[in-house]
Amino acid sequence: MDTLFFLPSWPPHVGSLTMAALVLLAALVAGEIVQRVFKLPRLIGWVIAGAFYGPSATGLLDAEALHDLQFIMHVAAGLVLFEFGQRIDLGWLRRNPWLAGTSVLEATLAFVAVFLILLLLRVSPPVAAFAAAIAMATSPATVMTLARDLRASGQVTQRVELLTALDCAYAFITIGVLLAWFHAEYHGDWVVMAAHPLYLIFGSSMLAILAATIARPLLMRLDAYGDVQRVCAFALVLVAVALGEWLNLSSALVLLGFGASLRALDDRRRFVSLDFGPLGQIFLVLLFALSAAALDLSIALAGAITGIALVAARYAGKYVGVVLTSRVSGLSTRKGSLVALGLMPMSAVALVFVHETVTVFPELARGLLSVLVPALVVLEMAGPLLARFAFVRAGESAALA
Amino acid sequence: MSALESGDPLRFSESRALTLGVELELQLFNTRDCDLTPVASDLIDLIERQPHAGDVKPEITQSMLEISTGIHDRHDALLAELQSVRNTVVAAADRLNVLVSGGGAHPFQHWSERRIFDKPRFHQVSALYGYLAKQFTVFGQHIHVGCANGDDALYLLHAMSRYVPHFIALAASSPYLQGVDTAFDSSRYNAILAFPLSGRAPFVLRWDEFRTYFERLRALGVVESIKDLYWDIRPKPEFGTIEIRVCDTPLRVETAAALAIYAQALARRILAERPPVTEDVYLPYGYNRFHACRFGLDGELIDPMTRTRRPIAEDIGATLDTLGADPLAPESEPAFAVLRRMIGGAGNDAYWMRSTYQIGRSLPDLVFRQAERWRGRG
Numbered sequence: 001m002d003t004l005f006f007l008p009s010w011p012p013h014v015g016s017l018t019m020a021a022l023v024l025l026a027a028l029v030a031g032e033i034v035q036r037v038f039k040l041p042r043l044i045g046w047v048i049a050g051a052f053y054g055p056s057a058t059g060l061l062d063a064e065a066l067h068d069l070q071f072i073m074h075v076a077a078g079l080v081l082f083e084f085g086q087r088i089d090l091g092w093l094r095r096n097p098w099l100a101g102t103s104v105l106e107a108t109l110a111f112v113a114v115f116l117i118l119l120l121l122r123v124s125p126p127v128a129a130f131a132a133a134i135a136m137a138t139s140p141a142t143v144m145t146l147a148r149d150l151r152a153s154g155q156v157t158q159r160v161e162l163l164t165a166l167d168c169a170y171a172f173i174t175i176g177v178l179l180a181w182f183h184a185e186y187h188g189d190w191v192v193m194a195a196h197p198l199y200l201i202f203g204s205s206m207l208a209i210l211a212a213t214i215a216r217p218l219l220m221r222l223d224a225y226g227d228v229q230r231v232c233a234f235a236l237v238l239v240a241v242a243l244g245e246w247l248n249l250s251s252a253l254v255l256l257g258f259g260a261s262l263r264a265l266d267d268r269r270r271f272v273s274l275d276f277g278p279l280g281q282i283f284l285v286l287l288f289a290l291s292a293a294a295l296d297l298s299i300a301l302a303g304a305i306t307g308i309a310l311v312a313a314r315y316a317g318k319y320v321g322v323v324l325t326s327r328v329s330g331l332s333t334r335k336g337s338l339v340a341l342g343l344m345p346m347s348a349v350a351l352v353f354v355h356e357t358v359t360v361f362p363e364l365a366r367g368l369l370s371v372l373v374p375a376l377v378v379l380e381m382a383g384p385l386l387a388r389f390a391f392v393r394a395g396e397s398a399a400l401a
Numbered sequence: 402m403s404a405l406e407s408g409d410p411l412r413f414s415e416s417r418a419l420t421l422g423v424e425l426e427l428q429l430f431n432t433r434d435c436d437l438t439p440v441a442s443d444l445i446d447l448i449e450r451q452p453h454a455g456d457v458k459p460e461i462t463q464s465m466l467e468i469s470t471g472i473h474d475r476h477d478a479l480l481a482e483l484q485s486v487r488n489t490v491v492a493a494a495d496r497l498n499v500l501v502s503g504g505g506a507h508p509f510q511h512w513s514e515r516r517i518f519d520k521p522r523f524h525q526v527s528a529l530y531g532y533l534a535k536q537f538t539v540f541g542q543h544i545h546v547g548c549a550n551g552d553d554a555l556y557l558l559h560a561m562s563r564y565v566p567h568f569i570a571l572a573a574s575s576p577y578l579q580g581v582d583t584a585f586d587s588s589r590y591n592a593i594l595a596f597p598l599s600g601r602a603p604f605v606l607r608w609d610e611f612r613t614y615f616e617r618l619r620a621l622g623v624v625e626s627i628k629d630l631y632w633d634i635r636p637k638p639e640f641g642t643i644e645i646r647v648c649d650t651p652l653r654v655e656t657a658a659a660l661a662i663y664a665q666a667l668a669r670r671i672l673a674e675r676p677p678v679t680e681d682v683y684l685p686y687g688y689n690r691f692h693a694c695r696f697g698l699d700g701e702l703i704d705p706m707t708r709t710r711r712p713i714a715e716d717i718g719a720t721l722d723t724l725g726a727d728p729l730a731p732e733s734e735p736a737f738a739v740l741r742r743m744i745g746g747a748g749n750d751a752y753w754m755r756s757t758y759q760i761g762r763s764l765p766d767l768v769f770r771q772a773e774r775w776r777g778r779g
Contacts, residue, residue: 089432092498153431153438154463155497268761269769272434330447330496395463396439 016068019061020286023053027289041384043145043288047347050289056297066294069286073352076287077141078241078255079234079280080349081168084140085259086274088165092158098329099159103166106321106343107136111174113317117309118371127367129178134350134372135314137171138164139383140256141287142345146387154396156335160342160387163322165256167343171350172250176200182361204249208257211240215258216265223270230277291348292380299370300377307374311382314375318343335394342390345383348376410626411612413551416641419669420547421479423661424469425650426460426540427490428507430500430772435765437510437538439463440499447493455486461527462538466490466501472547475729476662476736483654484777491776500772503657504750505575505589505649506539509764533596539589540650542572544661545642546668551608553672554636558602558643560671560678561664562686565633565647566693566702567720570713571743572648572660573697574750577764586697586751589649590690598624599631604680611636633690647690652750652774655739662736666724681705697749714744 014022027049034045053061093100114135118128143164147157180196215236222229240258244251262271276283300307319340326336351372391397431438441463448457458467468486473479494501548554573586585591593599605611618624627637637644645664651657685703692700698714721737724730730737743749753774758767 087433089498092432095495095498153436154440155443158431158433158498269435269763269766270761272763272765330493331443332446335443 016065019065020069020072020290023050023061023289023293024282024286026053027285031285041146041388042149043142043384044381046285046288047292047380050292051295051297053289054293054295054297056295061290061293066290069290070352072283072286073290073349074241074245074251075238076283077349077352078237078251079276079283080141080144080287081252081255082233082237082240082259083275083280084144084161084165085256085261086263086271087144087161088256088260088263089162090260090264092162096329098325099162100166102322102325102329103163103170105325106163106318106340107167107170108317109321110314110317111136113313114310117313118306121306121309123306123371124367126178126182126364127371130175130364130368131310131371133171133174133178134368135310135346135375136174137168137346137350138343139345139347139349140164140168141284141349142347142384143342143387145284145288146345146384146391150388150391150397152391152396153398154391154394155331156338156342156394157391157396159331159339160390163339163343165260168256169253172253173197173201176250182364200250200253203247204244204253205257207240207243207247207249207254209261211236211243211254211258212261212265215262219262219274220270227277229274230279233274234276234279287349287352288347291352294351295348295373295376296369297373297377299373301374303370303374306371307376307378310371310375311378314346315340315344338390338394341386344379344386346376346379347383348380351376411615411638413548413554413608413636413638414641415549416547417474418547418549418553418672419474419665420642421473421661421665422470422545422547422640422642423479423483423657424467424543424545425483425503425654425657426542427466427468427650427775428502428504428540429464429466429494430502430507430768432498432500432769435500435768437462437464437507438499440497441466443497444490444493444499447496448489453486453489454482455489457486457490465538465540474665476658476733479661480655480658480735483658487654487775487777500769502768502771502775503574503650503652504540504754504771505573505587506578506592508577508754508767509580510538530596533592539575539592541589541646542648542650542657542660544568544645544648544664545637545640546645546664547640547642551611551636551638552606554638554641554643555602555606555608555611556675556678557668557671558634558636559604559606559682560676561634561643561645561667562601563682563705564667564720565645565686566689566700566713567717568645568660568664569647569690569693570697570700571663571717571740571749572651572656573694574649574652574754576751576754577758577767580764582755585695586749587649587694590647590694593631596631598629600633601683601686602630602632602635604683606678649750652753652771653777654775656743656750659736659739662733663740666727666729666733666737667720669727669729670724697751698744717744 027046030045030049031042034040035042051057055063111132115128115132118131119125143160147161176197180193184190184193219229219233222232237255240254241251244254322340323333323336326333429438429440429444430436441459444466445457445459456469460467468490470479470482490501548557569587569590575587575589576582576585578588603614605614624630627635633647634643634645648660682705684705689702693713700713701710702713702716703710717740721741754767757770
């Protein structure tokens with residue numbers, strides 16, 4: 001044998017990066033097929049390809065490999081949230097305070113509706129509360145990907161984007177509060193309960209503003225060199241993700257805030273077209289595919305009824321909240337109902353952040369997954385379709401006009 | 402200007418001479434990247450919830466809004482109405498997070514991305530003109546001047562054509578198009594010239610002759626209605642006016658009102674003095690018009706009657722001096738003062754845009770500042 005040392009070994013050793021590349025290829029091909037043949041949004045193909053690779057399907061990508069690739073998901077989620085934050089104009093809330101009312105009402109109603117329906121289905125209260133908190137959020141990755149692919153622009157798109165950002169912030173804060181409460185239940189420490197969410201909110205905002213303050217002059221000087229500026233922003237996002245994790249802050253809030261602050265500081269509108277280009281696309285595809293791969297599909301089947309109930313309750317809460325306040329916030333009720341549809345996307349990306357924080361309590365994590373995964377499977381498919389329907393029906397898609 | 406009374410669309414409605422009406426086509430863009438955004442119907446929906454001055458209408462694309470005034474004869478009332486409707490639009494736009502501005506064209510919008518407003522006529526236009534319809538996402542000011550009868554309207558139309566370069570140069574506000582400096586002060590005008598029925602009206606001076614001309618065009622199937630004629634100045638029999646259509650939408654309502662008053666004062670003098678008009682007025686027409694679009698107030702103007710040439714700004718100054726004898730001159734003086742400042746060094750809006758671009762060196766930033774200027778700031 002040794003004499004043939006130059007021949008390749010068998011079976012081949014496939015490193016995790018090679019696996020990521022294979023997933024990427026499969027996802028890209030699936031995305032194109034889904035878009036060209038079935039006229040569905042590409043990201044549905046990315047998700048299907050990812051799920052196909054996952055442990056609960058072919059298992060080409062096992063739990064260990066997924067664990068190794070976690071960092072890619074973190075970076076990718078950071079990039080998405082940063083870019084998404086940049087699209088958000090918080091000044092709008094000042095010019096139209098009713099929108100803040102819409103977001104609070106819609107998120108609260110979604111929380112309450114999901115919480116109650118889960119209690120009714122005999123889910124334990126802590127699990128129901130965490131699931132309801134996560135259900136408040138809409139997937140920024142999905143909304144942004146659709147809006148960009150459709151080149152959508154207009155009231156429905158803008159409102160969905162703003163509400164999505166706010167909902168994410170509410171969800172992350174609520175999860176922080178719930179965690180603190182959970183800690184207190186176990187350890188009876190009420191100081192921790194009060195301090196933790198405050199640390200999360202203030203720490204994350206401070207880090208976000210700091211990052212934006214440092215990034216602004218740097219990016220300004222690289223203005224004329226598109227690619228250098230892009231790579232520099234990419235590196236800054238990586239550093240912010242790492243800092244957020246080290247400081248035990250919510251990386252999601254940090255990156256969302258980083259993007260939004262950079263935009264707020266951009267008084268000469270020099271970064272309006274700052275995106276990560278093909279680099280961002282690579283991470284985006286991997287984010288959808290890998291997070292879908294991690295879904296345990298056997299749970300999905302078992303909890304189908306809970307999942308559908310959760311989705312319905314979430315939609316009802318958001319629909320009532322948005323539609324009740326749409327006229328006072330200056331939009332027709334018809335378009336308000338389209339906004340509610342646009343808020344439907346929820347993706348397994350939500351689990352990327354939540355999973356780690358919650359795994360401290362294995363029982364809670366298991367319960368949470370059994371409730372959320374079925375809902376996520378439904379919404380990974382239905383969410384993009386509903387949101388796309390909303391943008392197109394509102395006449396805001398340039399790509400399909 | 403009375404509305405259409407009989408069923409005959411070519412009957413020239415009588416209207417009180419020298420009354421004015423102004424229409425402005427405005428750009429609507431999002432605050433994210435300052436690109437045009439299809440929000441006209443939402444904006445109109447919101448504005449129409451409450452009574453307001455002026456009139457607000459959709460235009461060919463969803464990212465365009467048309468505002469228009471009622472009928473006026475005095476500068477102060479015209480300006481007050483324009484300011485009032487501007488404030489209404491801006492307040493509603495703020496609630497929808499939309500920016501509004503004047504300007505003849507969007508500086509970096511790419512024509513392939515525009516959405517055509519959902520109305521049958523606009524879809525017809527779009528189907529007929531293809532890419533031109535979308536390139537036609539340009540924004541103009543239209544000035545209606547009331548005429549006692551059709552013959553007066555045609556005479557005034559041809560006599561006014563000598564002053565067309567004045568209006569182009571003073572209103573020019575489209576130096577940037579599709580992301581580049583076009584070197585023109587008004588690039589919008591070139592987009593309009595691509596249409597088959599653009600240019601000038603045929604040289605006929607009597608309304609019945611015009612009717613015959615129009616009927617022949619219609620019999621050939623070239624046009625269906627007066628709306629199909631994109632002339633620099635066209636008669637609008639339905640209103641009893643002539644409509645001057647060469648102006649880019651200025652960046653401020655003050656300029657828009659001043660231009661309208663200038664048109665009125667010129668018309669008043671022309672109708673009072675009745676200088677003879679021959680087709681010779683059109684000999685240097687294309688040349689003058691090109692100069693006004695390309696060089697703005699610094700362009701050159703050839704007078705077909707006196708056969709002299711001088712800078713447009715100088716020609717405007719000399720014209721304004723002769724309007725001083727106008728009986729309404731004191732009332733119109735604030736409007737003339739606006740124009741004098743422009744020719745006296747402040748420049749037109751194209752000049753303002755080029756200098757403002759230097760501040761942020763980004764076109765989205767320029768668009769944002771245009772919106773600030775439209776609000777009455779900056």
